[in-house]
Amino acid sequence: MSPAPENGPAETAGWKQRLWAYLSDRVGLDAMLALGVKKRVPIHRTTVFYFLGGMALFLFIVQIVSGVLLSLYYKPSPDQAFESVQAIMSEVKFGWLIRSVHSWGANLVIGVLFLHLLTTYMMRAYRRPREFTWVTGLLLLALFMALGFSGYLLPWNQLSYAATNVGTKLVGVVPVVGEYLLKIARGGENVTGDTLSRFYALHVAIFPLLALALMGAHLYLVQKQGMSVPPRVAESHGGEDKVPSMSFVPDFLLRDAVGWYLALGILAALAALFPWELGEKADPFASTEIGTKPEWYFLFMFQLLKQLPGTIMDLEWLEGEMVGVLFFGAVGSIVLLVPFLDRGDRSRRALNFFAGVSVIFFIVMTAWGWFDELPLQIILGTSLLLAVLALADRFLQRGTPSRRALGVAAVLTVLVLIAAIIRELTR
């Protein structure tokens, strides 16, 4: 690289051009910009789903900013935690806003990650050579759920205390190592102030550092391999390189920015209209209150645990909760290994079946756990199902049998939804 010319055109150029040239010479801005311009984003029916990863990244940045702000007033001790969050909500200027943004943001980022996972699966973007992009992405999802879980304890209220008891107990039922893990997680036999310190350290230091490292790997892989083109799209255009595309900088990035602006608006509206509740201060010896539930993204596990009997088939060593934990462990492992299990048409059909069953399981359990009354459960469940069907619709070609099946399923779902709404209104 040659040094910026001391005279000539640069002298007559504006200060912006001169600053750019100055920095380009020293930190290689030109090279970075060239990478962004060179990167192409394919344009097809499902391009919109390429925005989900960037959306999650944006929300993560919001979480870092709001989280760092909260840490200025938060005090991680059982005597002070609840009171400090109370002070944030009532005394600190805009404290309610920062905390509500952080709590709502946590929910949004996990929601976006679920959608990102589902649509990445449907685009089959995990195919060779992108196996590790999938694996790092799934680990990031697990890490964000762990961030949600650890952050949930920090306000030290009744709900968070119960959730931590249940969550750490589930770690404890893992065969052989469970009991050690439980003690390490709680910092003792019970959930105490030591647990709060541990969760605080995990939430503000360990998990964020891990997330940054994994995200670095994930983004490096995306950058190195470029955007994946769904096989069917490539086929219909006669080759991946024939699919129309736009450049990442500025075309895709500007569209990204519109999405981020929208997400910020939704987040601000949620935080302003529905400030996050604080509840009652945790009392380690009080009975757990009726109606205790985890966040929506853990509800499907919670609901299954509610249904499993104490012991399966009356076998004393086969406890229901252990079976539940091992079941979710097995499902998680299958999802993690999807890129390696997809080895042809037959295994793909099996995977699609597994994915369909998993999504329906998630929807049914979440709707079941969310509401107590059947019509409301059906309204929520069918609405979620319609949303997923609408997502899947973008991946199916017109006139194919699966598209027709999807149409029939959608019509049936709408009928059930209408019936449930009428039932609920006339009750």
Next chain:
Amino acid sequence: MGDEPESPERRTWLLGALSGAVGTTLAAIVYPIVSFLWPRESTESGAMNVVAPFKANQLPDSGGHWPPPFDFGGKPCLVIKTPGGEIRAFNAVCTHTDCTVQFQPDKGQFLCACHNGIYDLNGFNVSGPPPRPLETYKVDFRPTGTPGEEEIIVSRT
């Protein structure tokens, strides 16, 4: 050394010594960290008995206000009176996922509100997900001079 080729034994020995030294260093780093992560002794429950924060006659016969669970060695302890007048004590930690159960005197049962686990007044798990009965404690009374105002002493069996 000069131009003489290094002997393979010497190289193997040096590599072994190096690996051993690095391994020792790693162990010296990992062992304190793992020990540091392991819970302190003081947080583990050790007490063998506890005096309930209320007297025997402060438990209502039916309905009324039931005293909430209290701390017994870090775990919530629930003391109840059966319709027959017997005073019993339980570890209120649900055997399913460690929530704290509540006494429902009108229904004569314990309910765990987390996953709807039900125990009877003997602490037996009768419905819902709990896999085992509640842990029962032994109840003794220490006279205070006034009849009825005996102290309730709860101890591990």
